[in-house]
Amino acid sequence: MINIYIILTTSTNLLVGMTNLLSLGQAALYGIGAYLAVLALMALHLSLLPTLIFVILGTSLLSLLVAYPSLRLRGDYFVLATLGFQLIVFTILYNWVSVTKGPYGIPGIPSLVLFGDIIISGIIPYLILSSIFAIGVIIIFYKLIHSPFGRALKAVRDDELSAQAIGRNVTALKIWAFVVSSGFIGISGLLYASYVSYIDPTSFNLDEAIFILSAVIIGGTGNIKGPIVGAVFVVVLPELLRFVGLPDSVAANLRQIIYGLMIIILMRLRPQGLAGEYALK
Amino acid sequence: MFLQFMINGIIIGSIYSLVSLGFALVYNTTRIFHLAYAVLYMFCPYIILTFYSNLGYPLIIAFIIAIIITILLSLILEIIIYRPLSKKGSSDNIIMISSIGIMIVVINIVAMLYGNETKILNQNISETLTFGSIIITYTQLAQFLISSFLLVVFLMFLKFSKFGIKTRAMRDDTILCSVFGSDIYKMRIALFTLSAIFAAVGGGLVAYDVGMDPYVGMPMLLNAVVALIIGGIGRFEAPILGGFIIGILQSLSVWAFSARWQDAVTFTLLILFLMFRPQGLLGEKRRTV
Amino acid sequence: MNNDTILNIDSIRKSFVRNIVNVRGKDEDERFFLLEDIDLLVSKGKVTALIGGNGTGKTTLFNIISGFFNADEGKISFMSYGKHVELTGINAYKIARLGIGRMFQDNHIFQNMSVLENMLIADDKFFGERPFESILFYKINNTIEKQRKEKAEKIFAELFGDNNPFLKMKNEKAKNLSYGQQRLLGLARLLMGDYKLLLLDEPTSGVNPLVVEKIKELIKYFVEQKELTIFLIEHNMNFVLDVADFCHFMSKGIIAMGGTPEDIIGNPEVRKAYLGI
Numbered sequence: 076m077i078n079i080y081i082i083l084t085t086s087t088n089l090l091v092g093m094t095n096l097l098s099l100g101q102a103a104l105y106g107i108g109a110y111l112a113v114l115a116l117m118a119l120h121l122s123l124l125p126t127l128i129f130v131i132l133g134t135s136l137l138s139l140l141v142a143y144p145s146l147r148l149r150g151d152y153f154v155l156a157t158l159g160f161q162l163i164v165f166t167i168l169y170n171w172v173s174v175t176k177g178p179y180g181i182p183g184i185p186s187l188v189l190f191g192d193i194i195i196s197g198i199i200p201y202l203i204l205s206s207i208f209a210i211g212v213i214i215i216f217y218k219l220i221h222s223p224f225g226r227a228l229k230a231v232r233d234d235e236l237s238a239q240a241i242g243r244n245v246t247a248l249k250i251w252a253f254v255v256s257s258g259f260i261g262i263s264g265l266l267y268a269s270y271v272s273y274i275d276p277t278s279f280n281l282d283e284a285i286f287i288l289s290a291v292i293i294g295g296t297g298n299i300k301g302p303i304v305g306a307v308f309v310v311v312l313p314e315l316l317r318f319v320g321l322p323d324s325v326a327a328n329l330r331q332i333i334y335g336l337m338i339i340i341l342m343r344l345r346p347q348g349l350a351g352e353y354a355l356k
Numbered sequence: 357m358f359l360q361f362m363i364n365g366i367i368i369g370s371i372y373s374l375v376s377l378g379f380a381l382v383y384n385t386t387r388i389f390h391l392a393y394a395v396l397y398m399f400c401p402y403i404i405l406t407f408y409s410n411l412g413y414p415l416i417i418a419f420i421i422a423i424i425i426t427i428l429l430s431l432i433l434e435i436i437i438y439r440p441l442s443k444k445g446s447s448d449n450i451i452m453i454s455s456i457g458i459m460i461v462v463i464n465i466v467a468m469l470y471g472n473e474t475k476i477l478n479q480n481i482s483e484t485l486t487f488g489s490i491i492i493t494y495t496q497l498a499q500f501l502i503s504s505f506l507l508v509v510f511l512m513f514l515k516f517s518k519f520g521i522k523t524r525a526m527r528d529d530t531i532l533c534s535v536f537g538s539d540i541y542k543m544r545i546a547l548f549t550l551s552a553i554f555a556a557v558g559g560g561l562v563a564y565d566v567g568m569d570p571y572v573g574m575p576m577l578l579n580a581v582v583a584l585i586i587g588g589i590g591r592f593e594a595p596i597l598g599g600f601i602i603g604i605l606q607s608l609s610v611w612a613f614s615a616r617w618q619d620a621v622t623f624t625l626l627i628l629f630l631m632f633r634p635q636g637l638l639g640e641k642r643r644t645v
Numbered sequence: 646m647n648n649d650t651i652l653n654i655d656s657i658r659k660s661f662v663r664n665i666v667n668v669r670g671k672d673e674d675e676r677f678f679l680l681e682d683i684d685l686l687v688s689k690g691k692v693t694a695l696i697g698g699n700g701t702g703k704t705t706l707f708n709i710i711s712g713f714f715n716a717d718e719g720k721i722s723f724m725s726y727g728k729h730v731e732l733t734g735i736n737a738y739k740i741a742r743l744g745i746g747r748m749f750q751d752n753h754i755f756q757n758m759s760v761l762e763n764m765l766i767a768d769d770k771f772f773g774e775r776p777f778e779s780i781l782f783y784k785i786n787n788t789i790e791k792q793r794k795e796k797a798e799k800i801f802a803e804l805f806g807d808n809n810p811f812l813k814m815k816n817e818k819a820k821n822l823s824y825g826q827q828r829l830l831g832l833a834r835l836l837m838g839d840y841k842l843l844l845l846d847e848p849t850s851g852v853n854p855l856v857v858e859k860i861k862e863l864i865k866y867f868v869e870q871k872e873l874t875i876f877l878i879e880h881n882m883n884f885v886l887d888v889a890d891f892c893h894f895m896s897k898g899i900i901a902m903g904g905t906p907e908d909i910i911g912n913p914e915v916r917k918a919y920l921g922i
Contacts, residue, residue: 095449097449097452097453144630144631148630148634151448152630152634154452155585155626156630158578159624159627159630160623162620162623163619163620163623166617166620166623167620169616170616170617170620215780218779219776219779222773222778222780222786223765223772223774223778223779223790224773224779226758226762226774229757229766230755230758233755233756233757234754234755236713236749237749237753237755239713239736239738239741240711240737240746240747240749241766241767241838242738242739242741242769242838243738243766243774244736244738245738248774251775251776255776285456285460288453288456289456292453328464328465329464329468331460331461331464332460332461332464332465334457334460335456335459335461335464336461338454338457338460339458339461342441342446342450342451342454342457343444343454346446354450355447
């Protein structure tokens with residue numbers, strides 16, 4: 076799970092930390108990735124590599140549909156548009172029973188097939204596979220952040236007006252950031268679906284979207300370290316609480332309360348998050 | 357049947373209008389994207405539950421106590437969370453994220469104390485009035501009358517009182533308003549109080565009809581925000597108009613398709629507005645530099 | 646538009662709506678024309694100054710030229726690389742790419758980026774700014790990045806001499822520079838792009854006399870050595886007298902007067918309406 080969340084938060088950081096765009100639609104993209112993966116695995120019987128390409132392209136293309144109209148809007152409106160997108164996607168996943176099985180979910184998702192007959196199943200192979208993906212994603216995002224593309228995004232984040240005045244197409248850059256980040260979020264959807272072998276829409280609801288965003292914000296925005304810290308923190312904290320010996324019913328709520336308090340305190344004292352370098356604007 | 361759904365739409369629309377107006381009061385004047393407002397809406401019925409069902413107070417008294425406690429919660433949030441952030445000059449996004457934090461904390465405290473399951477306030481089935489083929493429950497009637505009353509009183513108040521003029525001045529230009537000697541933070545106390553009243557009344561009225569769980573605030577808040585966008589940010593009549601439009605539209609979409617798709621209809625409407633008329637029905641573009 | 650003209654502003658009108666609460670406490674919307682009818686020519690290779698009282702719409706005019714606002718009526722044409730281009734309705738970033746550089750009134754440099762990055766980002770080559778370009782073609786990217794750095798350092802050296810503070814602080818965040826230094830960085834940044842016309846909005850506001858002298862020097866250098874055309878808004882009359890070749894006085898939404906700086910600033914009407922002397 077840590078690896079999945081690292082991919083989620085690292086990708087989201089490109090949006091939140093590098094471009095200063097708060098998106099509440101990340102869980103919808105995560106869900107789209109997962110459902111597309113199921114489509115590829117169960118209906119088309121693809122092996123790992125084609126599935127991966129299918130999921131990345133599919134998620135990116137679908138995100139373009141949201142990105143294009145919503146990124147022409149300013150600040151608050153962008154958040155609202157992504158929120159609207161999140162809720163519409165959830166409603167579709169939940170209610171389009173003939174395709175998504177709605178609230179009943181889709182069980183029995185097959186394991187990933189690497190090449191020919193090498194099947195990845197069991198905890199250890201998954202751990203290795205997801206670690207490879209997570210590290211790959213981290214490296215790619217590190218390169219991106221330190222490329223001219225990353226620099227242009229930083230410019231947009233700092234001062235949109237100036238960025239336009241020096242000939243940078245702000246809307247196009249934001250759309251790229253959104254689409255690239257979405258494509259990688261699709262990967263985490265794929266890993267999740269094949270790891271738990273059962274998906275239903277409630278894993279991709281608004282609470283999850285808020286959760287992903289909080290993980291990024293708690294960890295920190297604007298560099299590569301922050302989102303990783305955030306992902307590790309939100310996955311490890313529940314285990315810690317269990318270790319302390321709290322009953323599960325209380326622990327679930329208590330965990331949320333800790334996240335909430337951390338967000339409030341961080342925003343007041345350290346708006347760049349635990350390990351981030353750039354404070355949100 | 358069409359008429360029945362229309363009436364239902366108007367009744368729920370009046371609640372949306374009320375809640376949306378409360379949100380607009382804070383958002384239009386302070387630019388705080390007050391997501392924790394959802395929590396106030398959810399919080400009030402739980403207090404009613406404590407005083408009415410558990411301690412046996414009369415319903416009206418319990419309702420009033422609950423409104424007062426909700427106002428207190430709203431003021432606590434303003435004083436210990438929003439005010440320091442705004443004095444520090446934090447950005448809108450930071451304030452909004454803090455608001456998400458507050459929302460998470462309060463929802464989970466309520467869930468710990470009262471449990472996650474749905475609770476109901478009114479054990480009896482509400483009696484009904486029948487006009488021809490149209491059926492309205494007494495609860496619905498109360499919802500409509502109380503919220504309409506509050507809306508009308510508020511609009512009159514806004515038009516004619518000194519406070520109303522100040523509110524509108526603050527909406528237009530906060531800095532200028534403070535230069536002219538209005539104490540912005542005193543104004544904000546008043547605004548957070550009023551908005552808490554609207555949330556609490558809305559929350560109480562709906563919960564009396566259909567019950568509540570700790571998560572009811574968010575969907576209602578979303579409807580309120582969509583109402584505000586559709587109506588247009590700026591004028592205070594706008595969220596009221598938006599509220600009724602959404603109420604009627606949702607009710608009609610239940611009539612035409614099914615209840616499952618009403619959220620999709622609402623948010624499609626939101627996205628259409630954001631794309632084609634982001635200033636809303638009653639808004640106009642302003643000079644921003 | 647003859648060959649000496651680089652920018653032709655023709656009958657520009659722009660209105661805004663203001664929403665006011667009147668004395669009786671009623672909301673009112675009112676439409677008013679900030680720019681009534683603006684006609685203006687900017688000559689190639691010269692420094693043209695625009696003066697006028699606060700709130701007369703000078704910056705709004707600049708914003709219309711740069712494409713941040715659309716005018717209600719009128720058109721603007723620009724001589725870009727030997728071709729006439731209509732600027733009306735074109736996006737701001739495209740206008741910049743046509744060769745119009747802009748400096749804003751309150752610096753607007755990228756505060757959280759390093760001094761060097763502020764220069765690199767303003768380069769007129771866009772290679773590597775699409776997401777995977779820099780990873781897929783990392784060799785080309787490295788070469789271009791190196792060229793960009795050399796270009797930036799050369800500009801710093803030319804403008805401010807060897808051993809200047811910008812070279813020393815190149816890896817520090819731009820917000821650590823003083824206000825005057827930020828202004829100079831903003832001017833230096835304009836040389837990274839391949840601009841023909843620079844719009845400078847109050848280049849001397851809020852900086853000390855030493856920096857004003859430096860800016861004067863830079864403007865002369867831009868015009869004489871780099872063959873740039875400069876169109877600037879200014880309140881500092883001595884500065885206008887020193888650097889400008891032409892001067893236009895804007896009042897009540899129109900260009901009330903145009904001519905040499907001496908004539909305009911010496912004109913009794915201008916002195917009365919604007920300077921109050």
